[in-house]
C-alpha cells in the first residue's frame with residue numbers, strides 16, 4: 217500500500233481539511249528548488265551535463281562530509297539538478313547506489329516559507345522527518361528530509377526559502 221502519512225485519511229474530513237489549509241498558508245509550499253540524481257562517477261556525470269546536455273552553468277564539485285555527499289549543481293534557469301556522489305562509507309548515497317548501480321533520481325527539493333511550521337504541520341499529518349531538527353543544506357539554508365514511505369515513495373527535501381531581497385530605499 218502506498219502511504220502519504222495519515223494526511224490522505226485526515227483530509228477526507230472537512231474540519232481537518234480546513235485546518236490543513238490554514239497550516240499550509242503559514243508554511244507555504246513553494247518552488248521546485250532541485251532534483252537530485254545519485255551518480256556512480258561524479259566527473260563523468262559533470263561532463264555529461266556540461267558537454268553533452270550543454271548546460272550553461274555546471275558547478276565544481278563540493279564535499280559536504282556532514283551530509284555524506286559530494287555535490288555538483290547544474291543550473292537550468294527554472295530549477296537545478298544536484299548531482300550526488302557518496303562521501304564516506306556511511307553515506308546515504310552509498311546505500312542508494314548499492315541498490316541502483318547506474319544511479320538515478322534520489323530526491324526532490326521543494327522550498328517552503330517557514331520550515332519549522334512545515335515540520336509541525338507535516339508531523340501532525342503523520343509524515344516522518346528524517347532528522348529531529350532542520351540541518352544546514354547545500355545552499356546554507358535550513359533543510360529537512362521527509363521519509364519516502366510517507367510521501368508516495370519519493371524522498372522529499374524541504375528547504376526554507378531565502379528571504380526575498382528588499383528593494384533599495
Ligand SMILES: C[C@@H](C(=O)O)C(=O)SCCNC(=O)CCNC(=O)[C@H](O)C(C)(C)COP(=O)(O)OP(=O)(O)OC[C@H]1O[C@@H](n2cnc3c(N)ncnc32)[C@H](O)[C@@H]1OP(=O)(O)O
Nearest residue numbers: 280283285308311322346353354355359361364369370371
Ligand atoms: C546536501 C544536501 C542538500 O541537497 O541540501 C543533500 O542532498 S544530502 C543527500 C543525502 N542525504 C539524505 O538522503 C538524508 C535523508 N536520507 C535518509 O535518511 C536515508 O537515505 C533514507 C531515505 C531513510 C533511506 O535510508 P535506507 O536506505 O538505509 O533505508 P531503508 O533501506 O530502510 O529504506 C526505507 C524505504 O525507503 C526507500 N528508499 C530509500 N531511499 C530512497 C530514495 N532515495 N527514494 C525513494 N525511496 C527510497 C527504500 O527502498 C525503502 O522502501 P521499502 O520500505 O518500500 O523497501
